[in-house]
Amino acid sequence: MVAEQNVLTVNIVTPDGLVYDHHASLVVVKTTTGDMGIMANHEPVVAPLVIGEVRVRRVDSPGHENMIAVNGGFMEMSNNVCSIVADSAERARDIDLTRAEAARKRAERRIEDAKSHRDQDELQRAQVALQRAINRIHVRKSGLGG
Template sequence: MAEETHLTVNIVTPDGLVYNHHATMVIVRSIDGDLGIMANHEPIVTPLQIGEVHVRRIDNPGHEDLIAVNGGFMEMSDNVASIVADSAERERDIDLSRAEAARQRAQQHLQEAQAQHDTDEAQRAQVALQRAINRIHVKTGK
């Protein structure tokens, strides 16, 4: 029996399917660091951090799709990498001006929470800031 040369990458959020393509490799940011998955990888389940997902599609070998993923987990089994995320946005769908505005709001909220010594609000603002920065990085490639 021949080994498969590609895997399927699915990204699902509470709003539905965000991404579904065949790939040679997917790279995710797990809580233990970056993880690259190729076809025929052993089954694995891993929680994800806020970060970029890189997908090397089989139909365009020199190109990587970038998706901003905000938490969740990935399961790899039978050459299907399924990512279930709180939210996810493809690079082409990110509105940079909205992401920049969200970053500014989060920074302001974080400063206010820190000034009031409100650790819960500061933590929420920090997560919002990470999400906005992640979206900006995916959109700009920086």
């Protein structure tokens, strides 16, 4: 079938199980070296991911992208299957915006406390927590249909 040649399967897995599994024409991930777009028949590749959104253009919903907040991990593309293994991942529709905003505020307070106490380890942890919260907020606001 000609149409099947332009389709890839995208699945996202966390330690809690499968978060996402759909057929797509395009997936865009944020790697340690920048954004990477993957389409069907892409050469095999493995790439480390950073905190950011994964955008998936599904074949069953042209013109619409699902957005998933991912907190690091890695992506492997092989045989028209794009597998993402992440510490955590949430679809835009599943993100509680109130909780994400509260997490952002907590992280900002932790950053200020760590700076005042000159605690570099806590500062780094708080900065990562802030990145995760901002990513979740961005994904929720950008991908409400996700």
